[in-house]
Amino acid sequence: MIRQVIQVENRLGLHARAAAKLVRLACRFASSVHVSREGANQRIDAKSILGVLMLSAAQGTRLVLLIEGEDEAEAGQAIRRLFEERFGEEN
Amino acid sequence: MTEPTVDPQPGVTVWEFAQDPNLGLRLQVLQAGEGMANWIRSPRIQKLGLALAGFTEYIHPHRVQILGGSEINYLQILKPAAKKAALDGLSGLGICCIVITRGLEPPEGLLKLSIPVLGTSFQSSVSIARITDYLEGRLAPRMTIHGVLLDVFGLGVLLLGPSGIGKSECALELVLKGHRLVSDDCVEIMRHGVDRLVGAGGPNLEHHMELRGLGIINIKELFGISATGRNKTLDFAVRLQRWEKDAEYDRLGLERSSIEFLGVSIPLIEMPVAPGRNVATLIEVAARIHLLGQQGHHPAKELLARLHPATGNN
Numbered sequence: 001m002i003r004q005v006i007q008v009e010n011r012l013g014l015h016a017r018a019a020a021k022l023v024r025l026a027c028r029f030a031s032s033v034h035v036s037r038e039g040a041n042q043r044i045d046a047k048s049i050l051g052v053l054m055l056s057a058a059q060g061t062r063l064v065l066l067i068e069g070e071d072e073a074e075a076g077q078a079i080r081r082l083f084e085e086r087f088g089e090e091n
Numbered sequence: 092m093t094e095p096t097v098d099p100q101p102g103v104t105v106w107e108f109a110q111d112p113n114l115g116l117r118l119q120v121l122q123a124g125e126g127m128a129n130w131i132r133s134p135r136i137q138k139l140g141l142a143l144a145g146f147t148e149y150i151h152p153h154r155v156q157i158l159g160g161s162e163i164n165y166l167q168i169l170k171p172a173a174k175k176a177a178l179d180g181l182s183g184l185g186i187c188c189i190v191i192t193r194g195l196e197p198p199e200g201l202l203k204l205s206i207p208v209l210g211t212s213f214q215s216s217v218s219i220a221r222i223t224d225y226l227e228g229r230l231a232p233r234m235t236i237h238g239v240l241l242d243v244f245g246l247g248v249l250l251l252g253p254s255g256i257g258k259s260e261c262a263l264e265l266v267l268k269g270h271r272l273v274s275d276d277c278v279e280i281m282r283h284g285v286d287r288l289v290g291a292g293g294p295n296l297e298h299h300m301e302l303r304g305l306g307i308i309n310i311k312e313l314f315g316i317s318a319t320g321r322n323k324t325l326d327f328a329v330r331l332q333r334w335e336k337d338a339e340y341d342r343l344g345l346e347r348s349s350i351e352f353l354g355v356s357i358p359l360i361e362m363p364v365a366p367g368r369n370v371a372t373l374i375e376v377a378a379r380i381h382l383l384g385q386q387g388h389h390p391a392k393e394l395l396a397r398l399h400p401a402t403g404n405n
Contacts, residue, residue, distance in 0.1 A: 032253065034237070042235030042277075047254035050276035050301050051237060054293045 001068040002076045005038060010086035013058040018087040023049045025082055031069025033079070038062040046079075101230045102130035102153070105188045105207050114225045116218055118190070121197055122208040129187035129207065131155055134226035136219050138162065139189070143177045152185035155222055158201075159192045159215035166198045175200055182206065192218045231281040231289075232353050240278045240290040240323060242271040243378040247290060247323035249278065249357075250374075251350075252331030256364060259300050261331070263310075264371035271320040272310045275300040280325070282353040291322035327358040327381055329374055334365035344380075344391035 008014060014022065026033040026046040033046035037055060044051035046065070057063060067075050106127040109118045120127075132153035139156050141149065143165060150156070166174050181189075182204045191197055194212040202208055211218055239250040239262045250258045259275055266272050274292035281289045292298065298310040298319045311319045328350050340363055350359040360377055364370055380390070 027255070036235075040235075041233065043237060044235065044277060045237035045254050048237065048276050048301065050296060050299060050307065051293075054277050054296050056295065 001066060002072045004065050004067075004076055004080065006063050006065060006080060006083045008057045008059055008061045008063065009083065010089060011059055012089070013061065014052060014055060016053065018089070019049060019052040021087050022079070022082060023047055023052055025078055026075070029067075029069065029071050029075035029078075031067050031072045031075045033075060034066045036064050036066075038064050100132060101232065102132045103226065103229050105129045105131060105209075108155075108188070109207075109209050111225070115221050116190075116211040116213055118209045118211050120207070121191065121210045122202040122206070124205040124207055126188065126205065126207040131187050131226065132230065134223050134230050136222055138215075139181070140165065142181060142184070145177070145180065147180055147184055150184045150186065153187055155226075156186055156189045157192060157215055157219060158189050158195075158197075160195065163191075163195050163198060174198070178204065190218060190222070227283065228281070231283055233279055233281040234353060235277055235279050235293055236352070237276065238278045238328075239275050240273040240292075240325075241265055242273060242320045242323050243375060244270070244382060246326040246378050246381055247273070248374060248378060249290060249325055249328040250331065251328055252364075255303075256331045256333065257370065258331060259302055261370045261374065263300065263302065264369075265374065266310060266314055266318050268371065268375065270375075271318055272298055272300070273320045273323045274298070275310070280352050282355055286355055288325040288352055288355050288357065289322055290325050325352075325357050327360065327377070329360045329362050329377060331362050331364050331370065334363040334368075338363070343395075345395075 010018065012018065023046065034043050035046045035052065035055065036042040036044055037057065044055060046052060055063070065076070065079060104127065108114065108131055109120055109127070130153055133151060136155045136157050137151060139158050139162050143162055166177060169177060178198065178200045186206050188207040188209060191208060191210045192213060192215040194210065197208055197210070239258045241248045241250065241262055243265060250261060252258055262272055262275055273290060274296065275298070277293035277296055278290045279293055281291070283289050299307050300310055301307050340361065348359040348361060349356040362370065362373060383390070
């Protein structure tokens, strides 16, 4: 299992389209992907759009990702890249 | 399912406590001081009587302290010096806040102690009941999980399983059969007391549901108030999983699994999903079985007892 902490960097935060991108990406992997706000007692499935929307993670929010499964390494990298590229929405 | 970890010690600040209309006491801040950020960490209250009489050892700083008619009358019969000593004895105990009930005037000198003082027009008995009830809800250990919570025949049924297995579709079908949706996708579970789990929708989600192909829908708008509920005590969980040829499933209904949240176990049914298996109907039947079980009936055990009277249930 991989545990990584990612900070939301893009200005708009995990808004609808960014959330949809994250969910679509997570769904491509066989591994389970769970996400929660750092320090919060929650376990939200990153493959479900409602859950990710409910996080209402604004810019600067720190999220904990828990990825578990055969392709966890690739999934972890891909998701990290998505956050680092700010969901492809800023130059 | 090792994570998530349990919250650090839960608490409510005095400020939040004083402002929240859900408390239902219409609290007024009589003295704020610097203590409005103090933490209340126990749902139990204390009455200040013994502390005013000089016995302060049992004062718990993180409990709300009640000052009612009897305490105030007691202070009034004291001589001024004794009264001042009684009140001064309260400072330095770390008391988070004091609530004066029945709209009584705060005793002279109390407001100088730099302890937050709140006032309500309600009697002590009502105030204590509402404060305890409110704080029990607010301070209950809680966690958020991925799942769907439904009210099926009055039972709280928690649907679990990986995303894409069809939890929402199953929930929709149960709503169409007349049952109620409490929450789709995210369920906040709270432990009330030591043995009861209560589930509710995640904040802001209300009764929205995502269906692949349709996107996000609102069950309350589409199906009305009777198709939804706000919270529900959890009675049992059903975990949907893909049917695997080699996996072994319960054929008799004698084995009982369970799943634990916040230290409380509830029965768990492992439910294989495959074409031709109408999961909503199966869950409805599971709820009926659970209701029968609550009255002491157990179909599998009863059949076996009839077939093999000598061996009983085995």
